[in-house]
Structure formats: C-alpha cells, structure tokens
Amino acid sequence: MSETRTRSGAAPEPQGVPAGDGRDGPGAAAAPGGDGHTRAPVDPDGVVDPEIEGSPLWKWLDPRFGLSKMGLKRFVFEAMNAPHPRVMNPLDYTGDILLFLFANQVITGLLLMTHYNGSAMAAGTAANPFPAYASTVAMTHNWWMAFVRGLHFWGANAMVIVVCVHMARVFYVGAYKPPREFQWLSGLILLACTIGLALSGYLLPWDQQAYWATQVATGMVKYVPWVGHDLLYFIRGCRFTCSTTLTVFFTIHVVLLPLLMVMTIGLHVVLVIIQGQVDVEARLPAGYLEKHRAGDRRDFPKGFVPFWPDIVAWILGYSAFSALVLALVAGNVPVPLTAQANYLNVPPAVSVYYRPLPVWYFLQFYQLLKIAKNGVEDHLLVLGLPLAVVALLLLLPFIDKNPSHRAKDRPFALGLAAVFVIGVSYYEYQGFRSEAAAPVITHAIAHPKFKTTILPLLQADCTPCHITNNPPSGNLSLNSYTGIMTGGSLGAVVKPGDAANSHIILLLEGKDPALPGLQMPLGGTPLTQAEIQTIANWIQEGAPNN
Amino acid sequence: MAATTGRRSFALSVIGTLGTLIGLGYLVVAERFMLPPPESSSGLQLVGNSSDFQTGAMKFFTYLGDAGFPDGVYVGRLTQGLVAYDEHCAHLQCPVQWNAGIQEFLCPCHGSIYNIEGQRIGGPAPHPLNFHKVVEKNGKVYVGAIIQWGTAEWTAMAESLGLIGKWVPGTIPGTVQYSVTQPGSGG
Structure with a gap:
C-alpha cells in the first residue's frame, strides 16, 4: 500500500506520464499522446492517473466510447484517485458491505428461483400441498440447496442489521446534511426497498409464519383513510391473503423492487463518488478540496491512499469477511420453516393453532400495537407512528439546520436519536421478552420456588396475554405473586394445597370444565408435563411466595 | 423568434x-x-339446521368465498337472532378464537377481545367484528358473503340484531363508542 505514490508502472506502456507539477489549473497542459489513439489536443482535465490510462482496459474502452471526450474520463479518474485515509473507521465500510450483501441476495435469489415454484394454487392439504411450500420443503432435503437458502435468508437478515448500522453511522457523522441531501434521500429509497424485499420474501415459503405475518403486515394498509380497503385489495389481489397475494409478492420480490433497488444503488453510489464521504473530507488537509476536487496523484496528501486499488482492497477484505460469517451461519443454522399455510388457523382446521408472530426486527412495533386502548390510539400507532417516522426521515436534511458534523456541536440531534434508539430497543426487548422461550425444565421440580422457577415460567408462557393486553386476558395478571393469587374472571386460579382443582393447572392441561376444549397458552405450544407438574408441586405446597 | x-x-x-x-x-x-369484484359474487352456503345453533354458542365453519378462498366464519345465536362473524380480527386480521367458557372471542396477535355480540371489549381493535350474511330458511341455516364494518349493509345487519341501540357510551366499561352509522374511513 505504501507504494501507491511511487507506482512502479504496472501498465505495459507507461506513457501519458504527467508533464510535471503545477498543473492544477484547467487546461494547464496537454497530455502527451502517442499510445495509438487520438486524444483531444488540449485536455482540460489533465492526466489524472497514467496507470489507469495506460491500462489495456482503458485503451480498449476509450476509443469505443469516447470516454475522454464525454467527460467520463474525469469522473472515472477522480473516483479511482479520490484520496482516502489509509485506515478508516470500519463503520465507513458498512455501505460497501451492504453492496456485497445485495450481490449475495441477487446471486442466491437467482439460484433459488430455479427450484422455487411460486404457486399456492392447491388445496393446501398434506396430500395436495401448496407448490410454493412443497418446493421450499424440497430444498431443505439437499444440503447445498439448504445452504443457498440459508445464504439468502440470513443474508436478508444481515442486510436489515447492516442497513441500521449504516444509517446510524450516517446520522452520527451528519452525512445527511447539505450538500448530501440526495445521498440521504436515495438511501431512504434503498431502506424502503430492503424492508419491502424482506417483507415480500418472507411470504414466499408460504408457511404459517409467512402467511400470518403477511396478513398482519398488509392489514395495516386498510387504515389508510378513504381508499384503505381498495388499496389493501390491490396489494393482496384478494380480501384476505390468498394465492394471488403470493403471485403479487413474488413479482414485487423478484422484479419490481430489485429493479428499483439496482437503479437506486447506482444513483446512491455515484452520489457518494461525486460528493465524497464526510469522514474523508474532514480528515483531508485544510484547503485540499479547494485546490483539487478529488485526488491528484502529484499532490497526494500524506497518510492518504487512492480509492483504486487500496480502498477497493479493503472493501474486498470486508466483503470476504462478511461472506465467511454468512457462510458459517448459513451452513450451521437452519432457516426456520413452520407448517404449511392454513387460511383458517382455527381448530379443527389445524391441529395446532399457529400464533402469528412478526419477524424479529418488527417485534418492537408488534409490542407497541398491543398497548392501544381504543380506536383512536390504535390509528395513531398503526398509521400515525409509521407516517411520522417516514416524514421525519424524509425531512431530516431540511429540518436540521445545524451545519456541524462534530458530535459535540449536535447535542440535540444526537440526543433525540439516542432517545429514539433507546425507545426502539426497549420495545424490541419487551416484544422479544413477551415471546421469550420458557426456562428449560426437563424434570418436575419437587419443591419449586415462586421467584426463581414459577414466575419465569409464567413470564415466558403466560404474560404475553395475561399482562400485556389491556385489560389482561381473562382479567388475570400473571406477572406477579399478587396477580396469580388474585385470579381473574374465573375467580381464583390457584387453590393452595389443591393443585388438581386449580384452574391454572386444569387450563394448562386443557381439562378445565369451566373452559371446555381450551388449553393454555392459547395458540401456543402446551407446557411440558414436567413444567405443569412443577407448578402443581408449588400449589400443593401451599403456593408460597418464596 | x-x-x-x-x-x-x-x-x-x-x-x-x-x-x-x-x-x-x-x-x-x-x-x-x-x-375487488362485487361483494356478493359468492352465494349462500348451507351450514346446518336451525336447531344446531343454540343461544350463547358459536360454531366454526369454512365459507368458500370469492375464487374459492376458504374464509372462516363463526355462526351462533344471539337472543335477537342468528349471527355470523368473520374470523378475521378487526385490528390486523389475525384469526380470532371463540372461547365458550368466558363467552369471548380472543385474538392471539395483539390481544383484542370481543364479546358474543362482536363488540370489542379489550385490546387495540378499532371496531366490532365483521359479519357474514346469514339466512335462516325452512329450518336450514345458510351463510353468505362477508359484510364489512363501515358499510350500510353492516349497519343494517347490526340494527336488525338490535345491537346499535345497545352500543351507547358507557354501557360496557373501558370501551370506545363506535359511530356505526358513519361510513368508516379507517375500518
């Protein structure tokens, strides 16, 4: 890397060497020609990089497309020579990692398309399964197909994570501020595409999780005033998610959004090249940018390296690292796949009621939606909150008039962002906790303690409804000793010393005569015998608050 | 020039x-x-005899709607007459579950709760459950197409079941009042 400013002339013919220093002004000198193709007698931009210009690729391209004449020469040379600090913050490479991840999605997506049958035109029974589901299941039977599916699925998850990190970084360094508004706005389109692709791709396996997550996510469209129902029908192709929805989403997933995304990535990248990165700009020597728009090899700042090949090597390094992590995850963690989609999801149409759940990065929104107490609050959350977030993001570069990029000059913006991140994390955690797995109990505990054994069980399996809901289901709160001992609509649920006649045990076993046919947790997986026995033992001992 | x-x-x-x-x-x-195609493009479908439906009970059926899409319907009897509810929650369309013991429909997604009259008594749902058309003829019960909340048809159905007058502010604690006669924008 240290040879970047003393290049050894890798090009076969080192011609086009700069005439010397002092060629900063436009049209300072004509580059010497003589490499077989004609160049304009006066090159207003000068020769920025003889190595690139001398390369066989350039010599092949330039006469065919007139790159020199079109002004593209300057663009290419400046992009390739733009000075970057030798060591940059790894977070400044998140955009490049995203580019790699997108390429991964395209490659693996094309592979998956060759074996995926995007149709739900079937009865959806075991004998006559949906082709979309059956073809997805078939892929799990072949290691390499499962691996490619893993690369695609975990790659999509990685994209969501890295997009958030990228956005946070851009916000932190103030890269959305003028003159970079369009970098920010095109980035928002890419964010929308990423979420749209994640959402539409989620449906394609056509399993229970896919079907019901899509039903709920698209269902929010009906909250749009006046045209909500028609818009919802337009998106689904049906009143409720049906086989047409799969076709619509498949089209969105493989044609519409990738097309939009490729075009917007082009714009986004070109804008970054033209306008440069905030971090790089801040570290360049004073006055450098006024003197040179971009890299000039004859006046390269100390400690800086050109984009090509040094930074590109870093990018490939980060990409290779990302690829390695992704491959390790994809090769070892199976992609979740639930039972085949069921339009009814009510027994006896299904043997196990599937409890619809959002994908992990929407758990915070899912949790928020539960707290609405009436229609007005509900509209504010389903419609108002997303609109407010989108409006704020769109207007950010125009609202924030503070020109500084330094963190200590921006206490308000960064403070607000911190509040936002803490809020999202809090609800994400709450949403996650409301779906948390129960503590593992393999053998019934003879003398369980309330605080260490019973309460964690309740919080894992019961509190998603028996506290979060407003009012809690059955007017029963199960997140405290007081709550469980007070009981709910059925009266007391615990009869100390009489587990066999306690509603909580009967309901967990699905044998409560007061609620025939109902087994708790409603819509969830029944507790194991060991877990139920553990709770029964606690009640048998008098249900102490220990 | x-x-x-x-x-x-x-x-x-x-x-x-x-x-x-x-x-x-x-x-x-x-x-x-x-x-969307016209609402009533799917006809009436037989779900049972009149005697199958007792007051206070809800039965689950599959109604083959537009283009053969199977839609879940709860059919039951109120004191005022037969009623059929669409299984999809008025909030974000998860399937609600009827719970005979507490006489409530529970939605497992965001926790909306409805009473036997289809009215929200808890959770985030912005309006009552949607109906399906239900017809009793010669001792047989038939279910028809969905009737969405906010339409004139829905209001007429609620009126025929005597539900409109019951839903006045304050009758059920902790609930909001729905302006059922106003065509809904958010429903």
Whole structure:
C-alpha cells in the first residue's frame, strides 16, 4: 500500500506520464499522446492517473466510447484517485458491505428461483400441498440447496442489521446534511426497498409464519383513510391473503423492487463518488478540496491512499469477511420453516393453532400495537407512528439546520436519536421478552420456588396475554405473586394445597370444565408435563411466595 | 423568434398532454384490473339446521368465498337472532378464537377481545367484528358473503340484531363508542 505514490508502472506502456507539477489549473497542459489513439489536443482535465490510462482496459474502452471526450474520463479518474485515509473507521465500510450483501441476495435469489415454484394454487392439504411450500420443503432435503437458502435468508437478515448500522453511522457523522441531501434521500429509497424485499420474501415459503405475518403486515394498509380497503385489495389481489397475494409478492420480490433497488444503488453510489464521504473530507488537509476536487496523484496528501486499488482492497477484505460469517451461519443454522399455510388457523382446521408472530426486527412495533386502548390510539400507532417516522426521515436534511458534523456541536440531534434508539430497543426487548422461550425444565421440580422457577415460567408462557393486553386476558395478571393469587374472571386460579382443582393447572392441561376444549397458552405450544407438574408441586405446597 | 417559441411551446404542451394521458391510461387499467369484484359474487352456503345453533354458542365453519378462498366464519345465536362473524380480527386480521367458557372471542396477535355480540371489549381493535350474511330458511341455516364494518349493509345487519341501540357510551366499561352509522374511513 505504501507504494501507491511511487507506482512502479504496472501498465505495459507507461506513457501519458504527467508533464510535471503545477498543473492544477484547467487546461494547464496537454497530455502527451502517442499510445495509438487520438486524444483531444488540449485536455482540460489533465492526466489524472497514467496507470489507469495506460491500462489495456482503458485503451480498449476509450476509443469505443469516447470516454475522454464525454467527460467520463474525469469522473472515472477522480473516483479511482479520490484520496482516502489509509485506515478508516470500519463503520465507513458498512455501505460497501451492504453492496456485497445485495450481490449475495441477487446471486442466491437467482439460484433459488430455479427450484422455487411460486404457486399456492392447491388445496393446501398434506396430500395436495401448496407448490410454493412443497418446493421450499424440497430444498431443505439437499444440503447445498439448504445452504443457498440459508445464504439468502440470513443474508436478508444481515442486510436489515447492516442497513441500521449504516444509517446510524450516517446520522452520527451528519452525512445527511447539505450538500448530501440526495445521498440521504436515495438511501431512504434503498431502506424502503430492503424492508419491502424482506417483507415480500418472507411470504414466499408460504408457511404459517409467512402467511400470518403477511396478513398482519398488509392489514395495516386498510387504515389508510378513504381508499384503505381498495388499496389493501390491490396489494393482496384478494380480501384476505390468498394465492394471488403470493403471485403479487413474488413479482414485487423478484422484479419490481430489485429493479428499483439496482437503479437506486447506482444513483446512491455515484452520489457518494461525486460528493465524497464526510469522514474523508474532514480528515483531508485544510484547503485540499479547494485546490483539487478529488485526488491528484502529484499532490497526494500524506497518510492518504487512492480509492483504486487500496480502498477497493479493503472493501474486498470486508466483503470476504462478511461472506465467511454468512457462510458459517448459513451452513450451521437452519432457516426456520413452520407448517404449511392454513387460511383458517382455527381448530379443527389445524391441529395446532399457529400464533402469528412478526419477524424479529418488527417485534418492537408488534409490542407497541398491543398497548392501544381504543380506536383512536390504535390509528395513531398503526398509521400515525409509521407516517411520522417516514416524514421525519424524509425531512431530516431540511429540518436540521445545524451545519456541524462534530458530535459535540449536535447535542440535540444526537440526543433525540439516542432517545429514539433507546425507545426502539426497549420495545424490541419487551416484544422479544413477551415471546421469550420458557426456562428449560426437563424434570418436575419437587419443591419449586415462586421467584426463581414459577414466575419465569409464567413470564415466558403466560404474560404475553395475561399482562400485556389491556385489560389482561381473562382479567388475570400473571406477572406477579399478587396477580396469580388474585385470579381473574374465573375467580381464583390457584387453590393452595389443591393443585388438581386449580384452574391454572386444569387450563394448562386443557381439562378445565369451566373452559371446555381450551388449553393454555392459547395458540401456543402446551407446557411440558414436567413444567405443569412443577407448578402443581408449588400449589400443593401451599403456593408460597418464596 | 416568435415562430420558434410557438413551435417550442406547442411541442412542450404535446409532451405534457400525451405524457399525462398515457400515464393516466395505465393507472386506470391497473386500477380496473386489480380492484375487488362485487361483494356478493359468492352465494349462500348451507351450514346446518336451525336447531344446531343454540343461544350463547358459536360454531366454526369454512365459507368458500370469492375464487374459492376458504374464509372462516363463526355462526351462533344471539337472543335477537342468528349471527355470523368473520374470523378475521378487526385490528390486523389475525384469526380470532371463540372461547365458550368466558363467552369471548380472543385474538392471539395483539390481544383484542370481543364479546358474543362482536363488540370489542379489550385490546387495540378499532371496531366490532365483521359479519357474514346469514339466512335462516325452512329450518336450514345458510351463510353468505362477508359484510364489512363501515358499510350500510353492516349497519343494517347490526340494527336488525338490535345491537346499535345497545352500543351507547358507557354501557360496557373501558370501551370506545363506535359511530356505526358513519361510513368508516379507517375500518
């Protein structure tokens, strides 16, 4: 890397060497020609990089497309020579990692398309399964197909994570501020595409999780005033998610959004090249940018390296690292796949009621939606909150008039962002906790303690409804000793010393005569015998608050 | 030059007009192509005898709706007559579950709760459950197409079941009042 400013002339013919220093002004000198193709007698931009210009690729391209004449020469040379600090913050490479991840999605997506049958035109029974589901299941039977599916699925998850990190970084360094508004706005389109692709791709396996997550996510469209129902029908192709929805989403997933995304990535990248990165700009020597728009090899700042090949090597390094992590995850963690989609999801149409759940990065929104107490609050959350977030993001570069990029000059913006991140994390955690797995109990505990054994069980399996809901289901709160001992609509649920006649045990076993046919947790997986026995033992001992 | 200006503005207006017309044309085509078919395109389907439906009980059926899409329907009897509810929650369309023991429909997604009259008594749902058409004829019970909340048909159905008058503010603690006669924008 240290040879970047003393290049050894890798090009076969080192011609086009700069005439010397002092060629900063436009049209300072004509580059010497003589490499077989004609160049304009006066090159207003000068020769920025003889190595690139001398390369066989350039010599092949330039006469065919007139790159020199079109002004593209300057663009290419400046992009390739733009000075970057030798060591940059790894977070400044998140955009490049995203580019790699997108390429991964395209490659693996094309592979998956060759074996995926995007149709739900079937009865959806075991004998006559949906082709979309059956073809997805078939892929799990072949290691390499499962691996490619893993690369695609975990790659999509990685994209969501890295997009958030990228956005946070851009916000932190103030890269959305003028003159970079369009970098920010095109980035928002890419964010929308990423979420749209994640959402539409989620449906394609056509399993229970896919079907019901899509039903709920698209269902929010009906909250749009006046045209909500028609818009919802337009998106689904049906009143409720049906086989047409799969076709619509498949089209969105493989044609519409990738097309939009490729075009917007082009714009986004070109804008970054033209306008440069905030971090790089801040570290360049004073006055450098006024003197040179971009890299000039004859006046390269100390400690800086050109984009090509040094930074590109870093990018490939980060990409290779990302690829390695992704491959390790994809090769070892199976992609979740639930039972085949069921339009009814009510027994006896299904043997196990599937409890619809959002994908992990929407758990915070899912949790928020539960707290609405009436229609007005509900509209504010389903419609108002997303609109407010989108409006704020769109207007950010125009609202924030503070020109500084330094963190200590921006206490308000960064403070607000911190509040936002803490809020999202809090609800994400709450949403996650409301779906948390129960503590593992393999053998019934003879003398369980309330605080260490019973309460964690309740919080894992019961509190998603028996506290979060407003009012809690059955007017029963199960997140405290007081709550469980007070009981709910059925009266007391615990009869100390009489587990066999306690509603909580009967309901967990699905044998409560007061609620025939109902087994708790409603819509969830029944507790194991060991877990139920553990709770029964606690009640048998008098249900102490220990 | 005036001639150039005239020619230029003519060309610009041609571009503007034709561009708008072509764009609008495709919008109309897309809209017509994707919009819902008439509601009642699916007919009545037999779900049982009148005697099968007792007051205070709800039975689950599959109604084959538009294009053969199976839609879950709860059919039951209120004191005022037969009623059929669509299984999809009024909030974000998860399937609600009827719970005979507490006489409530529970939605497992975001925790909406409805009473046997389909009215929200808890959770985030913005309005009562949607109906399905239900007809009792010669001792047989038939279910028809969905009747969405906010339509005149829904209000008529609620009125025929005597539900409108019951839903006045304060009758059920902790609930909001729905303006059932007003065509809904958010429903």
